[in-house]
Amino acid sequence: MSGICARRVVAVTGAGRGLGRAHAHAFAAAGARVVVNDLGVGLDGTPAAGGPARQVADEIRAAGGEAVAHAGDIATTAGAASLVATALEAYGRIDTLVNNAGFLRDRMLVNLGEDDWDAVLRVHLKGHFLPMKHAAAHWRAEAKEGRAPAARIVNTSSGAGLLGSLGQANYSAAKAGIVALTLVAAAELARYGVQVNAVAPAARTRMTQHTFAASMAAPESGFDAMAPQNVSPLVVWLGSAASEGVSGRVFEAEGGRITVMEGWRAGPTADRAARRTPQEAGETARALLERAARPGPVYGA
Template sequence: MCEGRTVIITGAGGGLGRAYALAFAAEGAGVVVNDIRQEAADAVVAEIAAAGGKALANADDITRMDGAQRIVDAALAAFGEVHVVVNNAGILRDRMFISLSEDDWDQVMRVHLKGHFCLASILGKRWRDQAKAGKRIAARIINTSSGAGLQGSVGQSNYAAAKGGIAALTLVQAAELGRYGVTANALAPAARTAMTESAMPDVVKAPESGFDAWAAENVAPLLVWLGSEASSHVSGQVFESQGGRISVCDGWRTGPQQDKGARLTPAEAGAMVDELMKQAVPAQKVWGT
């Protein structure tokens, strides 16, 4: 499905990123396995090569523009072009909101939000310039949100804020870059990774027998399809995926409304809110409540 395409995957030295890298390579893509742990990236590349695939290990910093440029340059040198970026890398600094330090906040924003910005910015400019020069573009940005970002999660306000920001970023990327042949979608995956095992080990534990719904490999097929040319008609969407399930997320939208047609008094505003709340669809519960 991805023969002749090149994909950069961040945080691909283990967990979901590794599963994505193996799946893309199995479908013919050249894969840049980016991870801050060089030895982990090398190990995934060795797996791909042993299976007959094409891959390159890279340990440059995704949170700096110069690091992101080196990743793109390495991909171009090895494979000639880049068609897909999968922004997957992430970290956790979990604490209740009032216990968060400034560094807890900044580190999560840097890796998740800025990490999603740098590569997509460099590649987006490249794809725009190519499209304006008359080249046919079929490029893909695939971002990583989370149920924490979509519904909130107790003890993860920094992570939830970053992942919610990524969902909104995806909508804007899709709206702005579609004219150049670029789609942007996001995934909120549910799988067993180092991050989820540290946060909820009992929930993601592998079963002794039967289908392992939390295996990272289950999420990879959707990523491969989104990264292929077959997905050109899908953009600006956030998907949830776990096991054999895929769901399309229904995000913030204007709901029930009333309009007085004139300035409200505070009492009128309160009465209007009470009436609207009777009509509104309840939000999903915050994780952990």
């Protein structure tokens, strides 16, 4: 099969619906062999009937592509290890990992339960860490055997992780953590031929269907700016060998817009070889803030 990802093996987590499903189909259309992972839970992470991973794998095969389903919990060591093992058993290799699985349990901070906090950080942050760990261990072993891979990891953050979002303290914290995890992984894994980037998408999925209505399609062109399929081309490129040299970056993707995000970097600074009093520290901080760029507003504020 021809395409930008021809002969590559790509594992996509949370690929049974929404963005993950769109990514899986897009990779298959680009020639990749796809491992479709989805645990098949409800919007809040509770067990749900049906097997969305198998359904998407069947759709890809029906369209002439190659795919296998994986229904393991990637936020467990066993589930993450079996995701990599499934790719190796089915196709003999793994080239790209797309971490996308997640769900929501939105509450205002004072109403946010400990279980809601733990569950969201588990699926988003731990669910990124463990598949990365096991895929990276495989690629490190390959590199040490002289088979340096052109491996790719694409993580999924969010505007909520970059700016914050009212009612989503748990989700925002997890998505911000994914950005930091991406930067560390990019630095640590470069020696093994692994590139790691993150995408902060805005699209209409079951998690955002009330935020992004279908009516947002442009009436003149019929272009549905919030369709999840608009995000997938960037993800496919980042997951391909064509993205050589791009690592440790965060992109926002929405409709036809792609933005390179520029994160924390040193702004105005004042230094002196003496300890300040609290009053002096406050005066210095206020003077620096006058020269600093203002942060973007928190979503929903």
